[in-house]
Amino acid sequence: MRTLFASLIAAGGLIATAGLVCAQNQSAEVHVLPVQGNIYMIVGAGGNITVQTGKDGVLVVDTGLEPMADKVLAAIKTISNGPIRYVINTHYHADHTGGNVKIRLAGSTIVGANVTGDIQDAGVGAAVISHINVLNRMSAPTGTQAPSPEKGWPTDTFLGDQKKLYFNGEGVDILHQPAAHTDGDSIVFFRRDDVIATGDIFTTTNYPIIDLAAGGSIQGTIDALQKIVDMIIPIYGQEGGTMVVPGHGRLCDFGDVLNFREMTIIIRDRVRDMIKKGMTLEQVKAARPTQDYDPLYGSTTGFWTTDKFVEAVYKSLKGEK
Numbered sequence: 001m002r003t004l005f006a007s008l009i010a011a012g013g014l015i016a017t018a019g020l021v022c023a024q025n026q027s028a029e030v031h032v033l034p035v036q037g038n039i040y041m042i043v044g045a046g047g048n049i050t051v052q053t054g055k056d057g058v059l060v061v062d063t064g065l066e067p068m069a070d071k072v073l074a075a076i077k078t079i080s081n082g083p084i085r086y087v088i089n090t091h092y093h094a095d096h097t098g099g100n101v102k103i104r105l106a107g108s109t110i111v112g113a114n115v116t117g118d119i120q121d122a123g124v125g126a127a128v129i130s131h132i133n134v135l136n137r138m139s140a141p142t143g144t145q146a147p148s149p150e151k152g153w154p155t156d157t158f159l160g161d162q163k164k165l166y167f168n169g170e171g172v173d174i175l176h177q178p179a180a181h182t183d184g185d186s187i188v189f190f191r192r193d194d195v196i197a198t199g200d201i202f203t204t205t206n207y208p209i210i211d212l213a214a215g216g217s218i219q220g221t222i223d224a225l226q227k228i229v230d231m232i233i234p235i236y237g238q239e240g241g242t243m244v245v246p247g248h249g250r251l252c253d254f255g256d257v258l259n260f261r262e263m264t265i266i267i268r269d270r271v272r273d274m275i276k277k278g279m280t281l282e283q284v285k286a287a288r289p290t291q292d293y294d295p296l297y298g299s300t301t302g303f304w305t306t307d308k309f310v311e312a313v314y315k316s317l318k319g320e321k
Contacts (some may be wrong), residue, residue, distance in 0.1 A: 025238040030071040032078055033251065037193030038168060040079050041245050044246040045072050046095035050197040050245045052190060053080040054168025058107070060126075061088045061188050063099030063156070072099055073106055083108050086167065088174060089130040089154060090199025091185045095197075097248070100152030104128055109155075129163065130154040131176045133184030137214060177201060177224035181208070181247075183215025185224065189231060197245045198228060202257055204249025207290065207297045207309035208264055210316060218268050218316040225261040232257065263293050271313045281314050 030044040039176050044047040045064030050074060052059040058080050061306035064072050076084070084107025089097050091315045107126030158174070165172040172190040176184075181200045188197040200209050201224045210216040234241035244252040270289040279287070290298060290306055298306040315321065 028068065028071075030068065030075050032075050033195075035195050035243050035245065035251060037190075037195070037241075038170075039190055039195040039245075041251060042072060042075050044068075044077075046098060047093070047200065047247050048197075048245055048249070050081055050188065050195070051076060052168060052170070052193070053082060054170070054171070055082075056110075056168045057082040057085040058166075059086040059088070059167055059172070060084060060103060062090055062096040062199065063087060063103045065095055066098035066101075069099035069102035073103060076103075084126045086165070087126050087128045088186070088188055089128065089134050090188065090197065090201075091182050092122070092130075092134045092148075093182075093200065093211075094148070096199065097134075097138065097148065097152060099129060101149050104152065116264055123152075125155075127156045128152070128154045128163075129156045129158075129174065131184045131186055132157040132159050133182070133215070137182070137184060175227070177218040177220065177227060179215055179220030180224035181216050181221060182211045187224070187228060187231075194233070194242045195245065196228060196231060196242060198247060200247035201225065202228060202244065202252075202260055202261075203247045204252060204256065205297075206248070206299060206304050207267075207293075207306065208260075209304055210309070210312040212312055212315055212321045216312075216316075218264070218313045222261065222264055222268065225257065225264060228257050229254070229261055248320045262300075263297070267293070268313060268317070271310065272317055273319055275314065281311060284314055285310050 009251055028044050030042060033041045033043065038053050040051045042051060045068035047062050047064060048164055049064055050061035052126050058076060069180055084103060087100060087104055104125045109125060109127045133159050138153050141147055159177050170193060173189040175187045177187060185199055185201055201221065208221050210218055210221060232242040232254045241253060244257055260307060267290055274284045274287060285307055294306060301308040
């Protein structure tokens with residue numbers, strides 16, 4: 001799944017590289033996996049996509065890479081012919097929001113009759129929901145990068161810790177997690193079907209991605225992982241219970257998230273102790289505080305290497321960017 005990310009780490013943070021992504025992913029396969037209840041997981045389009053279906057229509061969490069949007073729409077059609085009513089963005093990175101324009105415009109917003117008579121395009125396109133920080137980052141230029149296309153920007157933002165929906169007979173909690181992977185991350189909890197979509201707060205393919213330039217932090221990531229652990233109810237002594245759709249990687253349950261949280265805490269504590277001893281960043285990297293976890297999460301190539309993770313932890317603990 002690492003080849004499906006839409007961003008590379010540069011000195012100033014995560015920067016989208018659309019041309020490279022297009023070249024790598026236009027021939028990629030998209031697959032639909034049932035999760036439980038009315039929830040499905042679409043993989044292969046960049047970041048994982050979560051789909052909820054029912055009598056009210058379709059709700060989509062994240063939209064993958066822009067070049068994969070047509071394949072994602074075709075995959076959604078294999079699940080449901082209902083209208084796409086809502087898109088929720090867990091954060092702003094292009095591997096999770098690149099398909100916003102096409103997927104939003106393929107849907108329609110639920111509006112009242114007193115509105116449609118006055119505003120002709122009120123119902124055009126699905127509503128796109130996110131924390132306000134996602135809109136702020138998608139609409140603002142970053143370095144040499146222009147803002148993302150305006151038609152893909154969130155249309156319904158929230159400022160606090162939570163936004164609630166009731167859709168397809170189910171309560172949907174959108175829970176902001178401050179200063180985690182970024183400053184705009186949200187967890188999406190489908191309460192009846194007992195499924196959590198985490199965005200890139202939790203992945204199975206790499207160490208935690210901490211976008212310092214976008215307000216991310218190691219402690220915020222740990223706090224968010226703890227929140228997910230607290231929300232999960234496992235089946236005692238068995239696999240199952242609350243199911244978790246990570247930002248990248250395979251479908252998970254309680255044990256997977258618990259192990260990831262423990263790994264993150266242990267590495268944070270190791271790096272913090274090294275900082276207390278006065279070790280420089282290069283000395284910390286040389287000490288390899290991640291060594292025992294590298295077979296599971298480490299990488300020496302690609303956009304998010306082990307060294308970059310250690311550097312992000314070090315700088316986060318020292319209050320640097």
